[in-house]
Amino acid sequence: MFDSFVKAGAFKERELRIPADLSRLKDARDWAAVAAADFGLEKEERFQVRLATSEAVTNAIVHGSAARGGTVDLQAREEGGALVFEVCDAGAAATGEPVERLAEGGRGLELVALVMDEVQLERHGDGSLLRYAKRPAA
Numbered sequence: 001m002f003d004s005f006v007k008a009g010a011f012k013e014r015e016l017r018i019p020a021d022l023s024r025l026k027d028a029r030d031w032a033a034v035a036a037a038d039f040g041l042e043k044e045e046r047f048q049v050r051l052a053t054s055e056a057v058t059n060a061i062v063h064g065s066a067a068r069g070g071t072v073d074l075q076a077r078e079e080g081g082a083l084v085f086e087v088c089d090a091g092a093a094a095t096g097e098p099v100e101r102l103a104e105g106g107r108g109l110e111l112v113a114l115v116m117d118e119v120q121l122e123r124h125g126d127g128s129l130l131r132y133a134k135r136p137a138a
Contacts, residue, residue: 064089
């Protein structure tokens, strides 16, 4: 079981940029699933990463970049033994509130918080950045 985990520093950082179009959601989910597999996460953990990415990118498209015809940028990297994802959009949806306190309409981010080990949403310039991380099960 443990031999499938990537040694610290061995995971190759990767990026993906997609048009802010819901028809490209599958591309983002598949990209995240491959990153999770390359990182060495187990089947259930890979499913959770795929689900979190689906919610994060949907949120970025619907509440972020789609109105401007923009893009959604994704990044995956190893950080302190965890697989860390960042989803960045050009929207103004970030509230500065902890994910657990978001009102109706923010339930997708609550789902991300349920399946991931760390979740942080913040404003940056003209947009939002959602960072979430998954640690391999011990």
